[in-house]
Amino acid sequence: MKVAILVREETMKRCTGKGCLNAFFQKKDAFAGYKDDVELITFSHADGDIDHKIETMIKNGVDVVHLSTCMRGKAANYEVLAKRLSEHFDVVGYTHGSEEGKGQKTIIIKKAAK
Template sequence: MKVGLIRCMQTEDMCPGTTCLKVMKEKKLAFEGIEEEIEVIGVNTCGGCPGKKAVTRAAEMVKRGADTIVLASCIKKGTPIGFACPHAEKMEEAIKKRVGNDIKIIDYTH
């Protein structure tokens, strides 16, 4: 699995992404049951509200080899601040439309 991780720009000052990377490495939570090696192709932010840049950033990571786009828990669950992105659903829909059905989307990490 080759992963492109997209995280919330609003939380990057308080979260270095270590938990997202750790659960990938240990194949826990959203990555439980994945047999193959997980390679991180890239890590980027959504670009700030309303997350429009996430679409082109996801497409670029797919161009560079990602077969899976992961929206970090800060987007869908609001971790660590307890406030999920109000644009998360629309962002995910736009990413799916842009990258196509062959690319897997995982909508949280931990």
């Protein structure tokens, strides 16, 4: 299983990524169901040329994109981005902490059928 984590660019200016990365490497919170064959392919912010990022993730065989918990809590485009990504990947709309969001519900979408 190949995983990408996309975070909010504004948050990355002050965040070390510790919460997302700890959850991934310790297989807890959003990553609790993953087996030993999970590989982190991308850890990037979601701004910029998203189409290029999607193409690169496809080329690198990404199966699942996790939108960081900060995306769920603060990104105005959270739902739109999740739907766009689900055209190519399964999408899990958080990384660490509770699956239940405080402001927005967590989006979990299986890749859209073609």
